[in-house]
Amino acid sequence: MNYYPELNKFIEQAKTSDLSTSEYKNNFQGLSIKVSFGKGNKAKIPWIAFLNAPDTVQDGIYPVYLYYKDKNLLILAYGVSETHKSKREWNISDEKTIDQFFADNNLGRPERYGNSYIFKSYDLKNGIDEKEINDDLNELISIYMANKGESKSSTRQAEIFSSTTFYNAALDAGYYINKTLCTRFCASLLTKPFVxxxxxxxxxxxxxxxxxxxxxxxxxxxYRIIPVGADWTNREPLLGYPNALKPQEYVKPDNGVLDLIIQANKQTDLPHFLILDEMNLSHVERYFADFLSVMESKEEISLHAESAVENGVPAKLKVPANLFIIGTVNIDETTNMFSPKVLDRANTVEFRVTQDEMANFLGNIKEINLDILTSKGVEMAKNFLEMAANKTFATKDIDTINATLVKFFGELKKMGAEFGYRNATEILRLIHQLSVLQKELTPDEKIDIAIMQKLLPKLHGSRRKLCSPLETLGSFCISGDVKIIKDVFEKTDFNFNSTNVHYPLSLEKITRMYKGAIDNGFASFAEA
Known part of the structure; x- marks a missing residue:
């Protein structure tokens, strides 16, 4: 009945690099025990799970200790599997999820296991009390053994949307992504439904x-994943067209895009997604003009005259707030460049791979199985829409943010690439969403992301046009006595993460654009 010695040993070992678990008991009170400090790599959140068949760590519910080392916090939780959605649920009410507990206590977002429920938390600054530990664990095990797994879906509140939960689920599925890039993607969708x-x-x-x-x-x-064709010259591949020979018929595109938008208008409580793969194989302005227009005007797209169309297609189509559009872009001799009109209406997220990221990927490579992600985050969908509808601006560090934006505006204006009121508004909303999703981001990191996604994408032109402004913009990103061309642009081993660099993402991008302009006589944000 005494698990204190094992738990104490676990906490001490978690502070080391030792990942072995062979010295731990395999069972306790008739339950099998699984202990993990990580597989291959040291886990940020070691755990101890107590399991009764048919529950497993991958599929089930179970009592679990979670050690959040960076917070010096131990949590005894009503555990819920992350890999697969459990068919059983805890028969409890009013308990907070770990996500909610972290939010209420200003702890940021938990790295993992945010969907599990708090039973007891322990601040480890003063160690742990043997009697308290044993009493709490025995009580939770009693609840677990008596749990019949009744569904409480009718009383459960929607879960708080967490980009970290998605990030961890993606890693479990074999898809590797940089965590901050994942946060940027989610924050961009929440800021504006076009990425x-x-x-x-x-x-x-x-x-x-x-x-x-x-x-x-x-x-x-x-959702629909649509490969864009090189022959798209108008809106018909997305929205269809009226049949001139049969006035009562409207010809829908076979790819289902029109049906998706009609459904999104009917099911406003669910997010819908249109993914346009290789979006720039055709001129975006030609096939996507109607969408670009209504994104700002909030008007409806006219499909056909008020007539006798009988196959359920409305005369006018609204692009609802719960429809999110994601476009992917590659740059080569077969693709087309984006105009400022398109870039103004989107958040542009650039994918790069560092040497360390490639080394980490090669050392942990495994087959991607996205099927295990299916519907794992569905209970966060409601909160995701609520966050997207929240148009709050950044308020913390607003003076610093505004001063930086005005400084960049002045330099961009010299080359005719300044931003307008809409972009300024969306930058402040993006910074707010970043603050909500990843509280540990510093003001400079959030400003850096905003510059990278909303200001730099508009830059393109000749060497003569770009080089001087790029020098000035680069100097805004770094402090100290630095000769921007000699010490940064022309230095092949410059460390963009050094302490005097305020905006490393932006400075690295500006450096690449400068080198492109020098070498090729022309540069743009999008690169091959």
Whole structure:
């Protein structure tokens, strides 16, 4: 009945690099015990799970100790499996999820296991009390053994949306992504429902969009993944057209895009997603003009005259707030460049792969199985829509943010690439969403992301036009006595993460654009 010695040993070992678990008991009070400090790599959150068949760590419910080392916090939780959605549920009420507990106590977002429920938390600054530990664990085990797994779906509140939960689920599915890039993607969707993913070919742009929609949607009717054709010259591949020979008939596109938008208008409580793969194989302005227009005007797209159309297609179509559009972009001799009109209306997220990320990927490579993500985040969908509808601006560090934006505006104006009121508004909303999703981001990191996604994508032109402004913009990103060309642009081994660099993402991008302009006589944000 005494588990205190084992738990104490677990806490001490978690502070070391030792991942072995062979010295731990295999059972306690008739339950099998699983202990983990990580597999291959040291886990950020070691755990001890107490299991009774048919429950497993991958599929079930179980008492579990979770040690959040960076918070010096131990949690005894009503555990809920992350890998597969358990068919059983805890027969409890009013308990907080770990996500909610962290939010209420200003702890940021938990790295993992946010869907499990708090039974007891222990601040380890003063150690742990043997009697308290044993009393709490024995009580939870009694609740677990008596639990009949009744559904409490009718009383459970929608879960708080967490980009970290999605990130961890994606890793479990074999899809590797940088955590901050994942946060940027989610924050961009919440800021405005039009996101462009660009960058290195084969870096996972389409996979990210696919993984996210499978994770948050309850079924495949809520999304479409559409490969854009090189012959798209008008809106018909997306919206169809009236049949001139049969006035009562409207010809829908075979890809189901029109049906998706009609369904999104009817099911406003569910997010819907349109993924346009290789979006720039055709001129975006030609086939996507109607969408670009109504994104700002909130008007409806006219499909046909008020007539006798009988196959359920409305005369006018609204693009609802619960429809999110994700476009993927590759740059080569077969593709087209984006105009400022398109970039103004989107958040542009660039995918790059660092040497360390590639080394980590090669050391942990495994087959991607996105099927295990299906509907895992569906209970966060309601809160995801609520967050997307929240148009709150950034308020913390607002003076610093505003001063930086005004400084960049002045330099961009010299080359005719300044931003307007809409972009300024969306930058402040993006910074707010980043603050909500990843509280540990610093003001400089959030400003850096905003510059990278909303300001730099508009830059393109000749060497003569770009080089001087790029020098000035680069100097805004770094402090100290630095000669921007000699010490940064021309230095092949410059460390963009050094302490005097305020905006490393932006400075690295500006450096690449400068080198491109020098070498090729022309540069743009989108690169091959």
């Amino acid at each position: 462009i993913l660009t960058g290195l070919s084969g870096s996972g742009k389409t996979k990210l969009a696919q993984a996210f929609v499978q994770w948050i949607c309850k079924d495949a009717s809520q």
